[in-house]
Amino acid sequence: METQRRPGGRSARVRAAVRQATLVEVTQRGYQGLTVENVAKRSGVHKTSIYRRWGGPEGLVADALELAATEPIPIPDTGTLAGDLRALTEAVRAGFASPQGGAIGSAFILAGMQNPAAAAAMQNFTAARRKQSVIVVDRAVERGELPATVDGDELIRFALAPIYYRIFVTHEPLTPDDATKAADAALAAARAGVL
Structure with a gap:
């Protein structure tokens, strides 16, 4: 007789517990300090079950990213593209500035640089967010603020790239004014037909 998985059953509870434990461990210890043993203790799930399902820290991070990619994020609706882009760039800046958000985001990016499975999960996560x-x-095009030929994906990438550059490459302080400048530069590029 074939056993059927029930949505929201034990499997979902185990996955949620392991994911939450992974996020707490990453926040407290970073990616380098993430271990299956600590996630097992924190989640109450036996480590052999974690090894069997997730394989190791890379699999834990990849799964957390996979789940996060399905979660909706608040999308600003200020009535103008300039306002919306500024709100988006500020949300990313503020997220990385917070102790938990910064630790989790940094750990996920670090994992993606060190492991192919985590890298693929990170690409899927960023694509879903974009x-x-x-x-x-799309709303700006409907309002007539931009021509329909503008590549929305590229515009969002262009707005967020300076933020990630300052956080992960130059390690420079990042202010709300810097986030505004990134949004405004992306909008200027779109209006100039660059994107």
Whole structure:
């Protein structure tokens, strides 16, 4: 007799407990300190079950990213593309500035640089976030703020790239004014036909 998995059953509870434990461990210890043993203790799930399902820290991070990619994010609706882009860039800046958000985001990016499975999960995660964010560009096109030829994905990438560059490459302080400048530069590029 074949056993059927029930949505929301034990499997979902185990996955949620392991994911939550992974996020707490990453926040407290970073990616380098993430271990299956600590996630097992924190989640109450036996470590052999974690090894069997997730394989190791890379699999834990990849799964957490996979789940996060399905979660909706708040999309600003200020009435203008300039306002929406500024709100998006500020949300990313503020997220990385917070102790938990910064630790988790940094750990996920670090994992993606060290492991192919985590890298693929990170690409899917950022693509999902970008897809959600492109609605601000679609609304701007409908309002007549931009021509329909503008590439929404590229506009969102262009707006966020300076933020990630300062956080992960130059390690420079990042202010709300810097986030505003990134949004405004992306909008200027779109209006100039660069994107």
